[in-house]
Amino acid sequence: MKSAGRMIPYLISMLVKKPDTVLYPYVHANVPEHFRGALKFDQEKCVGCKLCQRICPTGAIAIEKLENTEEKRFKAVVLMDQCIFCGQCVDSCPRKALENTENFELASLDRKTLKVDI
Amino acid sequence: MGLALFYILIFPGFLFLGFLSLAFEFIDRKLYARLQNRVGPPWYQPLADLIKLAAKETVVPREAESRLFRAIPSFAMAATAAAFLYIPIWGKTSLFPFDSDLIVILYFLTIPTLTFFLAGWFSSSLYAEIGCIRAMTQFFAYEVPLYMSLLGPAMLAGTWSVSGITEFYSSNPALALCNLPGLIVAVFATQGKLERVPFDIPDAETEIVGGTFTEYSGRFLALFRMTIDAELVVASALIAAVFLPFFIPASPVFGFILFLIKVFIVVFLLALMRTALARLRIDQMVGFCWRILAPLSLLQVLIDLLVRGVLVS
Amino acid sequence: MGKIEIPLGPQHPALEEPESFNLLLQGERVAAATVALGYNHRGMEKACESRTYIQNIYLLERICGICSHSHSTCYVQTVEQIAGVRVPERALYIRTLIGELERIHSHLLWLGIAGHEIGFMTLFMCSWKDREVVMDILEMLTGNRVNYGMNTIGGVRRDITPEQAEEVLKALDVLEERTKYYTKVATEEVTIISRLSGVGKLSNEDGLRLGAVGPVLRASGVARDVRKDDPYAAYANLDFKVATDEHADVFGRTVVRVLELMESYKICRQVLKEMPDGSISVKVPGKVPAGEAMSRYEAPRGEDLHYVKANGTDMPERVKVRAPTLANLAAITHMIEGGYLADVPIVIAAIDPCFSCTDRMVKVTDLKTGGEKKFDWDGLRRYSIDFYAKRGVDFRNTSIGKEER
Numbered sequence: 001m002k003s004a005g006r007m008i009p010y011l012i013s014m015l016v017k018k019p020d021t022v023l024y025p026y027v028h029a030n031v032p033e034h035f036r037g038a039l040k041f042d043q044e045k046c047v048g049c050k051l052c053q054r055i056c057p058t059g060a061i062a063i064e065k066l067e068n069t070e071e072k073r074f075k076a077v078v079l080m081d082q083c084i085f086c087g088q089c090v091d092s093c094p095r096k097a098l099e100n101t102e103n104f105e106l107a108s109l110d111r112k113t114l115k116v117d118i
Numbered sequence: 119m120g121l122a123l124f125y126i127l128i129f130p131g132f133l134f135l136g137f138l139s140l141a142f143e144f145i146d147r148k149l150y151a152r153l154q155n156r157v158g159p160p161w162y163q164p165l166a167d168l169i170k171l172a173a174k175e176t177v178v179p180r181e182a183e184s185r186l187f188r189a190i191p192s193f194a195m196a197a198t199a200a201a202f203l204y205i206p207i208w209g210k211t212s213l214f215p216f217d218s219d220l221i222v223i224l225y226f227l228t229i230p231t232l233t234f235f236l237a238g239w240f241s242s243s244l245y246a247e248i249g250c251i252r253a254m255t256q257f258f259a260y261e262v263p264l265y266m267s268l269l270g271p272a273m274l275a276g277t278w279s280v281s282g283i284t285e286f287y288s289s290n291p292a293l294a295l296c297n298l299p300g301l302i303v304a305v306f307a308t309q310g311k312l313e314r315v316p317f318d319i320p321d322a323e324t325e326i327v328g329g330t331f332t333e334y335s336g337r338f339l340a341l342f343r344m345t346i347d348a349e350l351v352v353a354s355a356l357i358a359a360v361f362l363p364f365f366i367p368a369s370p371v372f373g374f375i376l377f378l379i380k381v382f383i384v385v386f387l388l389a390l391m392r393t394a395l396a397r398l399r400i401d402q403m404v405g406f407c408w409r410i411l412a413p414l415s416l417l418q419v420l421i422d423l424l425v426r427g428v429l430v431s
Numbered sequence: 432m433g434k435i436e437i438p439l440g441p442q443h444p445a446l447e448e449p450e451s452f453n454l455l456l457q458g459e460r461v462a463a464a465t466v467a468l469g470y471n472h473r474g475m476e477k478a479c480e481s482r483t484y485i486q487n488i489y490l491l492e493r494i495c496g497i498c499s500h501s502h503s504t505c506y507v508q509t510v511e512q513i514a515g516v517r518v519p520e521r522a523l524y525i526r527t528l529i530g531e532l533e534r535i536h537s538h539l540l541w542l543g544i545a546g547h548e549i550g551f552m553t554l555f556m557c558s559w560k561d562r563e564v565v566m567d568i569l570e571m572l573t574g575n576r577v578n579y580g581m582n583t584i585g586g587v588r589r590d591i592t593p594e595q596a597e598e599v600l601k602a603l604d605v606l607e608e609r610t611k612y613y614t615k616v617a618t619e620e621v622t623i624i625s626r627l628s629g630v631g632k633l634s635n636e637d638g639l640r641l642g643a644v645g646p647v648l649r650a651s652g653v654a655r656d657v658r659k660d661d662p663y664a665a666y667a668n669l670d671f672k673v674a675t676d677e678h679a680d681v682f683g684r685t686v687v688r689v690l691e692l693m694e695s696y697k698i699c700r701q702v703l704k705e706m707p708d709g710s711i712s713v714k715v716p717g718k719v720p721a722g723e724a725m726s727r728y729e730a731p732r733g734e735d736l737h738y739v740k741a742n743g744t745d746m747p748e749r750v751k752v753r754a755p756t757l758a759n760l761a762a763i764t765h766m767i768e769g770g771y772l773a774d775v776p777i778v779i780a781a782i783d784p785c786f787s788c789t790d791r792m793v794k795v796t797d798l799k800t801g802g803e804k805k806f807d808w809d810g811l812r813r814y815s816i817d818f819y820a821k822r823g824v825d826f827r828n829t830s831i832g833k834e835e836r
Contacts (some may be wrong), residue, residue, distance in 0.1 A: 006620040036574035057486040154556040324445040396622040397550025
């Protein structure tokens, strides 16, 4: 049946329901497992092949050799403002030294803080 | 003299109207949000918006008629605030009742629409001009049904005074039921007057940006926003006084609470309407007003004439 | 009555992206309309030439924020065709599933946008609320809400576990019920019908002549759908109908999209039921042999087309993308003209435009002389370096400025 205000019964029923929106920064937002968030790096596993550095679509990751260590150790420098969270580096790493975490709250007011060693 | 000034400026005049309109803007927005299953704004949001707007830079376009551009928002606000003084708030009579004040209220309530037209016209902007022409077209469509829907109850009560009408119907509550078609017409026409969905054609954001208010910013826009909020309260209060004159107790406190409840009912209807309908096109809006609202208001007049004939004879 | 010319865009509340429509108004009627493209040119095709095939997947995925899977699948198919890769069956089914979930999310998004354009914010709020259901599913399956990153050359990157499949089926039930409700609302609410029907007419012949694609053409009664005409991924094995409608107006386009939603639920269920076991990708070497190929994909907005030319290195020599919006733009002016100004936003929105995806060129008009100019690559480079130098950003001494060939 055609008429105006077809949604009214549904809308009225909404008045007694719990709202679907949340006050986000005050209420924590959940992400599912295996979410592609900020990167995590395992120094123990890295062999310094730099595949991730070569494959990265935006040039956001760099593997640097650590000085003053007895064994060969590496660190990853990530430019968080260039990372697009595609996870290709994680896929490409032959030793599984890289991993995506579920952290997505990465905003910063200062661009300098976005260059991080992990 | 001092007391009159207190009445006009503070309670129940200008300042009180300001609080009331902010409160009802909040209620309107909260209802809108809850009907859509959202959390909605906190209670201070309308005030915060107002302060933010008032603190912003005010830009007057080079092409605009500068003096009128600045003055027009004040006219709109003043007219709305003046209309509020003649509406009964806590009892059966208003503060300064006189014969035929219904006409004065309606007259005051047309002024904001006219100022919207002038504001758009003197902005000298394309979108504002299209908006103001739409506002005027729409004005001619809803104004006649609105007047006629209020004319009926006034004829039945035999007075042109709002206080008189309220008094008449509260002593004969059964007669108020004759005015149901008028109530429907009045609610729709008020929605048009307030330029809200489905009749927000003059400032349809997705079509003509801000419509009449495209060029307005800062405190002038804040004043216009305030006017529209105040208009919501005044128009709702007028509908409540004319069409819902039930159970008015002697105590002013209870009377005031009842007044708030009645205004809330009207605001709820208006909020529900803007939630549940899509915006009409200007030709559809004019067609709706003349084809449906105008005959319905004529029917109202007819009913009231017949009932009055029966009562007098 | 005098005629006035008003600009709709490049900056306008009705448009999500910059695009310029110039309308010649006679009262409330539109007498003539022109479209100007090129406000959001991002140089993606050129950028593809200096990136490897793998890197290009992520670049091309970002052509569009809504049909990201469409573009990456289309590109990946093209490269696989050149390299002569046989993609595992399971990977094709997963691609199909993500593609259909994307279509669901895109059509629900469109329904909300349509509501917004006709001032019906409640429809917007409600359909976007339900869109969250499918967004959550996509996030769970792929790891991101928008840029799924599911495709890789030779297959897909993530497998679907039985538990995830269970979740998807549950969500599909919720969505199907909600879609039925929206069908009821859209076809029975008088204010919606009066704003949508008879608006933006595009007849069968005009649609074909102007080269419209996707739901716009299907709403004019032409059953054209790449999924049926030139099946890719797993569509050849699936049973589904091509939704068409005879209204040939915005209302018809709404009906087509809602029907497509119902078909998509059906397809998703089939995919989950019939998905074969096996590996999800095959290894493809970084260097692709010389050759060229073209591939088509039915994106939510219509036919998407990618062309790749390979020269034997690990980077393509040329990548060409034709997004569906470009094909539909020619029809827009035809649909706007003669209608009301109030209907322009909804008519534009009814093709579900994606202007950034479309822009492939920049036209430089000299405001003083009115002349138009074409640039080659070096010329454009020099021009832009000078342009920024005049405004205080000097690239001449940086690596960007010195690279000049």
